[in-house]
Amino acid sequence: MKSNSSSLIKLFILQWLAVVCVAQNFDFFYFVQQWPGSYCDTKQSCCYPTTGKPAADFSIHGLWPNYKDGSYPSNCDPDSPFDQSKISDLSSSMRRNWPSLACPSSNGFTFWGHEWDKHGTCSESVLDQHDYFASALGLKTQLNLLQALKTAGIQPNGQFYSLNSIKGAIKAGTGYTPYIECNVDVSGNSQLYQIYMCVDNSGTNLIECPVFPRGRCGSSIEFPSF
Numbered sequence: 001m002k003s004n005s006s007s008l009i010k011l012f013i014l015q016w017l018a019v020v021c022v023a024q025n026f027d028f029f030y031f032v033q034q035w036p037g038s039y040c041d042t043k044q045s046c047c048y049p050t051t052g053k054p055a056a057d058f059s060i061h062g063l064w065p066n067y068k069d070g071s072y073p074s075n076c077d078p079d080s081p082f083d084q085s086k087i088s089d090l091s092s093s094m095r096r097n098w099p100s101l102a103c104p105s106s107n108g109f110t111f112w113g114h115e116w117d118k119h120g121t122c123s124e125s126v127l128d129q130h131d132y133f134a135s136a137l138g139l140k141t142q143l144n145l146l147q148a149l150k151t152a153g154i155q156p157n158g159q160f161y162s163l164n165s166i167k168g169a170i171k172a173g174t175g176y177t178p179y180i181e182c183n184v185d186v187s188g189n190s191q192l193y194q195i196y197m198c199v200d201n202s203g204t205n206l207i208e209c210p211v212f213p214r215g216r217c218g219s220s221i222e223f224p225s226f
């Protein structure tokens with residue numbers, strides 16, 4: 001009897017460990033890129049990084065763990081603060097592909113630290129700090145959004161394009177349907193601000209989005225220059 005109950009306890013402990021170890025505490029990622037021209041072309045304006053004006057290309061905003069019901073976890077592990085020494089091998093690629101345009105000018109570490117603390121700590125079960133940033137950089141290389149738009153004749157030249165033509169161009173270029181987020185320029189025009197693509201919970205493979213964020217763009221969307 002005694003040995004029976006102790007093996008039962010062992011079994012429970014083993015089961016609990018299995019659940020904890022393989023638990024995916026999120027379902028997929030949004031990989032979000034921003035158009036720098038639209039970040040800057042607002043009432044709030046922007047500041048170039050201390051390292052200079054970024055390239056006229058989409059840049060990374062973040063890699064955000066999400067649930068299929070549309071909600072998301074955040075700030076999951078205060079015991080795993082951002083440590084810039086863990087990504088020293090990535091820093092030149094980070095500066096090129098993940099610049100911070102917020103004011104005052106910065107070298108990016110504050111932005112990257114915010115993204116790690118808020119989002120990255122929620123996917124630590126699959127990606128440690130180094131691999132979280134490396135995965136995002138890899139996804140950026142895999143997805144040439146600007147080229148996909150240009151191929152469809154959609155250029156960052158201050159002209160207006162339909163939401164459907166933008167979505168169609170990204171789908172044609174990448175194979176997947178994006179979510180398009182708009183913001184508003186100083187004259188009140190809706191403009192192309194961020195493009196969300198979905199990624200499986202390993203952080204490597206693009207997938208069709210299980211759920212899209214809510215929000216609306218105008219029917220005609222400006223694509224400002226940068």
Ligand code: 5GP
Binds near residue numbers: 064066070072073213
């Ligand atoms: P906003 O409210 O400006 O859309 O978003 C503010 C911040 O909330 C984003 O930069 C991001 O950190 C977080 N956020 C907004 N929407 C989502 C979402 O659908 N999924 C996740 N994971 N984070 C989001």
Ligand code: 5GP
Binds near residue numbers: 061102115
């Ligand atoms: P979120 O919580 O929206 O993911 O992160 C946005 C935070 O990062 C804000 O506090 C914002 O000021 C800061 N930030 C710094 N640089 C940038 C940037 O280039 N783009 C955006 N969207 N936010 C930035």
